[in-house]
Amino acid sequence: MCGIVGGVASQDVISILLDGLKRLEYRGYDSSGLVVLAENNSLNRARAVGKVVNLEEKLKTKKNKIKGNIGIAHTRWATHGEPSNRNAHPHICNHSVSVVHNGIIENYLDLKTSQKEQGYKFTSDTDTEVIAHAIHLSMQSSETLLEAVQKATATFDGAYGLGVVSPKYPDTLIATRKGSPLVIGVGKNGNYIASDQMALLPVTKEFIFLEEGDIAELTLTKVTIYDEGGNQVERPVKTSKLNKGQVSLGDYQHFMQKEIFEQPQAIRDTLESRITKENVLISAFGPKAQRIFKKIKQVQIIACGTSYNAGLVAKYWFEDIARIRCNIEVASEYRYRHPILLDGTLFVTISQSGETADTLEALKTAKKINSKINTLCICNSAESSITRGSELTFLTHAGPEIGVASTKAFTTQLVALALLVTSMGVTQKTINKKQEKAIVEGLKRLPGLVNKALKQEDQIIELAKRFKDKTSALFVGRGTMHAIAMEGALKLKEISYIHAEAYPAGELKHGPIALIDESIPVVAIAPNDELLNKLKSNLQEIKSRGSQMIVFEDEDSHVKSMKAMDVIPVTSNLGRITAPIIFTIPLQLLSYHVALVKGTDVDKPRNLAKSVTVE
Ligand code: G6P
Numbered sequence: 001m002c003g004i005v006g007g008v009a010s011q012d013v014i015s016i017l018l019d020g021l022k023r024l025e026y027r028g029y030d031s032s033g034l035v036v037l038a039e040n041n042s043l044n045r046a047r048a049v050g051k052v053v054n055l056e057e058k059l060k061t062k063k064n065k066i067k068g069n070i071g072i073a074h075t076r077w078a079t080h081g082e083p084s085n086r087n088a089h090p091h092i093c094n095h096s097v098s099v100v101h102n103g104i105i106e107n108y109l110d111l112k113t114s115q116k117e118q119g120y121k122f123t124s125d126t127d128t129e130v131i132a133h134a135i136h137l138s139m140q141s142s143e144t145l146l147e148a149v150q151k152a153t154a155t156f157d158g159a160y161g162l163g164v165v166s167p168k169y170p171d172t173l174i175a176t177r178k179g180s181p182l183v184i185g186v187g188k189n190g191n192y193i194a195s196d197q198m199a200l201l202p203v204t205k206e207f208i209f210l211e212e213g214d215i216a217e218l219t220l221t222k223v224t225i226y227d228e229g230g231n232q233v234e235r236p237v238k239t240s241k242l243n244k245g246q247v248s249l250g251d252y253q254h255f256m257q258k259e260i261f262e263q264p265q266a267i268r269d270t271l272e273s274r275i276t277k278e279n280v281l282i283s284a285f286g287p288k289a290q291r292i293f294k295k296i297k298q299v300q301i302i303a304c305g306t307s308y309n310a311g312l313v314a315k316y317w318f319e320d321i322a323r324i325r326c327n328i329e330v331a332s333e334y335r336y337r338h339p340i341l342l343d344g345t346l347f348v349t350i351s352q353s354g355e356t357a358d359t360l361e362a363l364k365t366a367k368k369i370n371s372k373i374n375t376l377c378i379c380n381s382a383e384s385s386i387t388r389g390s391e392l393t394f395l396t397h398a399g400p401e402i403g404v405a406s407t408k409a410f411t412t413q414l415v416a417l418a419l420l421v422t423s424m425g426v427t428q429k430t431i432n433k434k435q436e437k438a439i440v441e442g443l444k445r446l447p448g449l450v451n452k453a454l455k456q457e458d459q460i461i462e463l464a465k466r467f468k469d470k471t472s473a474l475f476v477g478r479g480t481m482h483a484i485a486m487e488g489a490l491k492l493k494e495i496s497y498i499h500a501e502a503y504p505a506g507e508l509k510h511g512p513i514a515l516i517d518e519s520i521p522v523v524a525i526a527p528n529d530e531l532l533n534k535l536k537s538n539l540q541e542i543k544s545r546g547s548q549m550i551v552f553e554d555e556d557s558h559v560k561s562m563k564a565m566d567v568i569p570v571t572s573n574l575g576r577i578t579a580p581i582i583f584t585i586p587l588q589l590l591s592y593h594v595a596l597v598k599g600t601d602v603d604k605p606r607n608l609a610k611s612v613t614v615e
Helices: 014-023 052-060 108-117 129-139 145-153 255-261 263-271 289-295 305-320 357-369 408-427 433-454 457-465 480-496 505-510 532-543 578-598
Strands: 003-009 031-037 043-049 070-076 091-093 097-105 158-165 173-178 183-186 190-194 206-209 215-218 223-226 237-239 298-303 325-330 345-351 374-379 392-395 472-477 499-504 522-526 549-554 565-571
Touching: 003 014, 003 097, 003 158, 003 173, 014 031, 014 052, 014 070, 014 190, 031 052, 043 052, 070 097, 070 158, 091 129, 097 129, 108 129, 129 145, 129 158, 145 158, 145 173, 145 215, 173 190, 190 215, 255 263, 255 578, 263 408, 263 433, 289 408, 298 305, 298 357, 305 325, 305 345, 305 408, 305 480, 345 357, 345 408, 357 374, 374 408, 392 408, 408 433, 408 578, 433 565, 433 578, 457 565, 457 578, 472 480, 472 505, 472 532, 480 499, 480 522, 480 578, 499 505, 505 532, 522 532, 522 578, 532 549, 549 578, 565 578
Parallel strands: 298 325, 298 345, 345 374, 374 392, 472 499, 472 522, 522 549, 549 565
Antiparallel strands: 003 070, 003 190, 031 043, 031 070, 091 097, 097 158, 158 173, 173 215, 183 190, 183 206, 206 237, 215 223
16 A cells, blocks of 8 residues: 655645655555655755655754655555565665655565676665666666656556656656546646545645556646556546545544534435435446346455455345345455356455555456456445456545545445345335335435444443453454444454454354453443344353453343343334345444543554555
8 A cells, every 4th residue: 555645846845745654644655755846956855754744744854854856755554575764665766766655565575686797785674666767777878768668667566556756857747647646636836646546635626536557747837647558638626525524533532433423414415315215326327337237147246454344244245135145255365266256146345445465456356257247336436446357337426535444435335235135126026115215214214223323422421431451352243243243343353353253143152252251351241132032142152151241232132141241222113125234324333432441543543544555
């Protein structure tokens, strides 16, 4: 992953670069750096370990006071080489060229060996440094920086989004991408690049989304783009609907907290124009959706992280409610294991960012395995690689999600999946009018139900205090609640660093029950469904092993409270679709407040990044 910003402007670009980097910190934050071309035509660089504020502070010191109208900047999530000053980008070769890179150059060791033989000296452990040397080498036989970058990138295997500047070409910034995202911001007083449009919203709302293999030459007044074959091409300029306020904290302490509380609105926005009084609008999945859904025999879902957990809920819904066969797998496994894809498969990818490398590659792999399959993505980013690679797209309207731990993206993915399951069931006549109406009514109640669940916060704050000295926790549930337990455990791991596992409640007896003692809190989810009595027996089994328990229940579940067991009624009268969405809320609040108790960096937990655009 990593985040890139760059620009050629009529003013000093330092503040634009720093502001852009801060907006990209969700992509990584173990070090950052920037280079500007100074008036004397030299490359002036500053780098710092840790978050972007450290770089900002460094730039305030006398020694590092630099400015320039053209520059590139980077916030890093380490892949090759530890987080350190010397491994931070930008990398420079022979004072003549500087690069920032997002992605991985897979053949960097071969390139490094041959570059060393040619006398290049390495000052970092990164794969990126070979890019700087490769461009420097091809500059010797090129007339323009663009030509040099084209020649160099032809030797790379792997993925890259690149920003390149050189004092030899003081008016030009080169940008190119393959397998990693990069957008161009077209401004009134300059032209810019970034890994994500959010970085550039303070300077422009006009964006060009580069295609795979595109290379662009930016000057103060002009953007010229060439495709992978070297032909000059026109790419449309699109006006972003995002505004910069959407990416600020407002009155909240953390983005995660803000995003948890934005869920009623995010769900409303995701449902808007997708349902009528009694029906789901199948056309919400695109004009071809009805025709495609009719012939589908099975669904294959692929995703990573939280998006995978959303898919896991949908597997139950597809088979249980719509009676359509459904498989789900994590993308990093699927893409490498030569899977069988039958004709009549709808290949569904779920991704908040639409840029997750494993999910994108799994999609490409699937299309190669069987070109007859249909593809659909559920995504929160309109102009992403995954939406562009999919036949049908359903956009969740969650708005920008900045907190690394996903919250509103997850619940809106569930809403999208509920609409998909219903649309397919209706098309295939496995869901009748009455059932469809009941589902739509349930979906409409969601914003109110989420608000009600959010009201449990004070109680959850108290419960969170108990996790202060805990190092492990167990989450249990049955059916879709097993998937929700997985999401609850993932949230806790991600932001409080407590080891957490999720188990189907009925599976505990086959191993994990051996772990249970008073040191391991168990969090259980008890909806009022057909498995409730079975779950109650499982809770007894856990309780008799001395565990401290927290049970989030439906008011009608009437789980009997016992010593060292807190039973929290979250809601009542939920259906099979609404229940998993609503029971997610207390688990999000719990992990958020445990993280506060533990004093971790909630929005930027260690070692993680929001958008993982590397393998
Ligand atoms: C990272 C993030 C997770 C996210 C996962 C998949 O691991 O930290 O929050 O769920 O990527 O991301 P996607 O954008 O594809 O949903």
